[in-house]
Amino acid sequence: MAATTKTNTQLVVNGLLNENPIFRLALSMCPAVGISTTVANGLLLGVAVLFVQVFSSCTISLIKDHIHPRIRIPTYTLTIATWVTVIDLVLAAFLPVAYKAMGIFVRLIVAFAIITMRLEVFACRNTVVASFWDGIGMGFGFMFGMVALGTVREILGMGTFLGYDVLGFRPLLFFVLPAAGFFLVGFMMAVFNYVETVYNRRAKRGS
Amino acid sequence: MREIIKITIALTISCLLAGTLIGITFIFTAKAKQQNEHLNVQQTMFALLGYGKSRPAPPELRLHQVHRYIVKDGDKMRMGYMVPVRKEDGEGYAFVVLDLNGRFLEHHSLDITPDEALSDEDRKKALMRVLKDPAEFEFSDTMIIACMGDERTAYLVPGEFPGFKTFIKAMVALDTDFKLLGLEVIEHEEDPGLGGEITQDYFKNQFVGKPFDTLKSLTVVKEPLPADYERYLRSMGTEDSGLSARQVAEIQKHYQDKDIYALTGATISSAAVTDGVKAMTRKFAYRIQILDQAVDAGNVPVLF
């Protein structure tokens, strides 16, 4: 793949929709199922991933000319692990309660396939600016997915939104159960697929 | 061969850079973390005693920390309590040593400032200076005695117990008869929406007002929470409960000696909290009585 020709806006939109990390690329599914029980959790992990993605992308695209091809992957891992440690320490110090609620998922960002994959297919071939916007797009795409799942699960499961009571009762406790995460992700993916097929059919008919 | 050297150098430099970055962040955040934690604990303690933004704590209120240590002297085990004491030149700390049956053995004056007394490390150093012989000691826990002037008003007991997933950290407030004044869950990793509900008022406040004798044999029941009780629990601590004073008194009287209603779908978490609170209270009540006797027996001029 050669350097990208897309504009910065296109890069961001690409991350949000066409290549949404959760629903389209089906990467980093663990947090999508695991801690999307509340909007706040999803938002916070989204911020952490955004941070790690943007900083790692920038770092790699800065030093891409100096990376020896044989140690490409170790370098990626090292970069990601460094930034994950940084955000982990910062969150633990300044947002201890929310940090605890996410358990080990913040530290597990290090194993999220989405970040390594973006470094491999994008950051190591593009300029710092393009990588920055791609990181932003992917980060927000992930956050969007997490918040979408979190909204459904929190409202249906607990009757609240961001901790505020909106319904006054708890419609379906089922949605806060771990298993509901799987169902919901599957359902959302199907919706994305459906929209895509309809869109493609229209495009074909139009041409 | 040159290739390998190049790779090694590149990797070494990257590792060093990464290490430095992490190191700097660590130094930068470690202090803030400690401070925030301290602040959080302080806030929790005041909240448990019923003070907050709308009702600031009076200046006479003092929270005295008592640190408990297990001292190993050869094959003999002893208990050591680090207590705040009155000295000729103001206030300081002393280390009271008891044997396992609660008899007073000795007490040492400690050379430590109140700020240093907050840090585990500094306390250790001060104790090392006093316990010269090859005595080993190990920190176990801290309890807090709240005093209004010279009068003891309440106890705050932090504790930790196994929950459904991992350990739950909590703190309870007791009055001088060991009646439960409040419970706060500080840290937990229970499932959100299920076991995570242990932090909600309608669960936590069920413990409030339980006398010591009830607490001793408290268990959970798998019954739905009665509606009037739930309304009362949720409104506790706020002004607008929508219940008349007589209704509140009736509810309090009716439910005071009842068991804890388990959370829907989280009986294990509910039982874990109940058992944890029970054990914390019982152990604390046992210890404070022994400590009081020992302090009297040794004529230690304690502040509480």
Place this chain on the structure above:
Amino acid sequence: MKKDVAALMTVFLLAAALLISGCNTPRFIKKAEFKETDLIVLTFAGPVDETWAGDSTNFTVNEKPDPDILLDIRSVGLSADQTRLTIEFSEPINQDQPHQVIVKEVLSEGKNLGTQTISVSKSYFGYIFGIFLGALLIQNFVFSKYLGLCVFFGTSQKKTTAVGMGITFTAVIVFASFMSWFLYQFVLKPYRLDFLQIIVFIGLVSLTVQGVDTILRKINPGLFKAFGVYLVLVIANCIVIAVPLILADNEYNMIESLMLALGAGLGFLLALFLMSSVRERLDFADIPVSYRGLPIAFIVAGLFALSFMGFSGMSIF
């Protein structure tokens, strides 16, 4: 298949060693165990004096972490042959905690055998088996902790791939967890470097995978051909990094760590096998177009997760 047989053998050997070392106490008090909710039963090697046993002040019992809190003993009873002694407490005791019993001046057949201390706990084997079972079923890493999903969905299309992946993964995770446990306990913790744990653990996992790759290629090319392709995927699996982190958080000892790692690995294998069995049949099912592929796989996984919830709260010992 040779590998998991070997792994199973190791487990049994370890368990046997534990049982033997647990029973082998060459002291006068042969055994101490919990009974019902408020009893501790001591078994002596020989008959003890009846009047001595009747005096409950000769016995002190406390929970191990709280040596200052002596439990209130209601009565002490001796069996007819004077070798079994039952201590009854006035309140139920917390049998999850190890207890310590101090027996003063044991009198047996006129001889004073001195003061003896013995600790009572639920069987340790039961405890570590509990950890293993917890990681395997109750807190199954895929269906209850939702980890390792990318690889889980990627390699569960065919049974053969699933089993290959599961076995490779189990071998790597046991080895990597053991190494990281060692490093954490003896290097990171003593030197207060725990903030480096993420970087160290991920590095260790990569090294392990690289090492296994190289060694396997040299000594057993046949095995490498069968399992080599899965090795790279292991790094992308978050379970392999989650387990060392959990071990570090919980301060497990060596055997407990091995059990958790083994449980996690076999749990993953089990999840993969179950899933692939279903997905092989899904190929022949008539599924709406939008649901084909991953979406339906997620819904199946959801059903599995629901049924795995049935294990929660289960305890065998």
